[in-house]
Amino acid sequence: MNLWPNPQHRALRWAPWRSLLVLLTALALLLPGCATNPVTGRSQLMLVSESSAIAASRQAYAEMLSPARKEGRIDSDPQTKRRVQGITERVVAQAVRYRPETADWDWEMSVIDEPDTINAFAMAGGKMAIYTGIIQQLELTDDELAQIIGHEIAHALSSHSAEKMSVALASNLALVTYAATGERSGLALTGAGLAALIAVQLPNSRQMEAEADRIGIELAARAGFRPEAAASLWGKMASKAATRQPVFLSTHPAPESRQRDLSILASQMQPLYEQARRGPIPTHPVR
Numbered sequence: 227m228n229l230w231p232n233p234q235h236r237a238l239r240w241a242p243w244r245s246l247l248v249l250l251t252a253l254a255l256l257l258p259g260c261a262t263n264p265v266t267g268r269s270q271l272m273l274v275s276e277s278s279a280i281a282a283s284r285q286a287y288a289e290m291l292s293p294a295r296k297e298g299r300i301d302s303d304p305q306t307k308r309r310v311q312g313i314t315e316r317v318v319a320q321a322v323r324y325r326p327e328t329a330d331w332d333w334e335m336s337v338i339d340e341p342d343t344i345n346a347f348a349m350a351g352g353k354m355a356i357y358t359g360i361i362q363q364l365e366l367t368d369d370e371l372a373q374i375i376g377h378e379i380a381h382a383l384s385s386h387s388a389e390k391m392s393v394a395l396a397s398n399l400a401l402v403t404y405a406a407t408g409e410r411s412g413l414a415l416t417g418a419g420l421a422a423l424i425a426v427q428l429p430n431s432r433q434m435e436a437e438a439d440r441i442g443i444e445l446a447a448r449a450g451f452r453p454e455a456a457a458s459l460w461g462k463m464a465s466k467a468a469t470r471q472p473v474f475l476s477t478h479p480a481p482e483s484r485q486r487d488l489s490i491l492a493s494q495m496q497p498l499y500e501q502a503r504r505g506p507i508p509t510h511p512v513r
Contacts, residue, residue: 265325265384266437271392272385279388280331280351287353291336299339303358307337310356313372315509316449318352321379322510324445328352328383334513335375344463344472348378350387352512360474364462369446369455376442376449377478383441386434429477439484443491450502453492457485 261272274282294300301307314335322329333352344363346356354375361371381387430438439456447453460480466472467480 263385265441268433268437270385270389272388273392273395274388276350276385276388279385279391282391283349283351283353283387284332287334287349287355291338291355294338294340301337302339303337306358306361309368310335310337310361310371310375311512312509313368313449313451314354314375314512316451316507317372317376317379317445318512319508319510320445320448321352321383323448324441325383329510332513333510344466345474345477346374346378347477348382348387350382350385352379352382354378354382357473360472364459364466366459366462367455369452370459370462372446372449372451373442373456373459376444376446376451377438378442379445380438380441381430381434384434384437386430386438389434390430429479432479432481435478435480436487439488440491443488443495444498447495447499448502450499450507453495453499454489456488456492460485460488 260269262268263270291300314333318333331352334354336355338355338357340357341359341362343357343359346354346360348354356374356378360366360374364370366374443453443456446456463472463475463480464485467475
């Protein structure tokens, strides 16, 4: 005897079991999804491998830059591009010393001509961008600019993109965001590409920021840039935040103690800076 002759009834009967199956599958994914980061030594949720995050970020990066590229706003000022490129190549060389396997990454830094935007970001695999607004409005010195670039490179080295993608996927954030907004900012991204985009837009945790601060200031010091510039950079950022919230702070939240902590780190990194200034400073190719 068929107790569920109506297909709709069969669907209702299956619904709770389907939810349970989804939950069990998620738990099965989560249990083996932790890894120890080779740079920080911290245990991270890693449902997304770094190689997968790099592939997804490559797609998302191209899509993100596409509108500005069509409008001629990518690397449009040769002088600014040369300045950013030169600093980036010095800091990336130190990143490769930190993690030699990253020499195979397709490192890329784009300067986006957007004077009103105070922002910079890095994605998995060394895909980075900086907006002209953060350079111009904060009147950055080369040492301060190196701190921003070092901080972003540190996020990439520490697999923070893969970690945030994993968190987003585990919490169905990509699906929730899409359902809530009904759009994807005009980008034709789905699946892992969308998760990579959302990972860039998600705020970093305080732990991620502390890791990027420590690693970034060391990379910049080893590349021959003054470590005390990290504190002066965040002083400028705090001053700008008093009148207008920079986009950068939406993804890089700053605790009140940040300048003090960076000043302490700067004194610790001073010998590395002095050593770097005594010899030739290496570079690594960056597109």
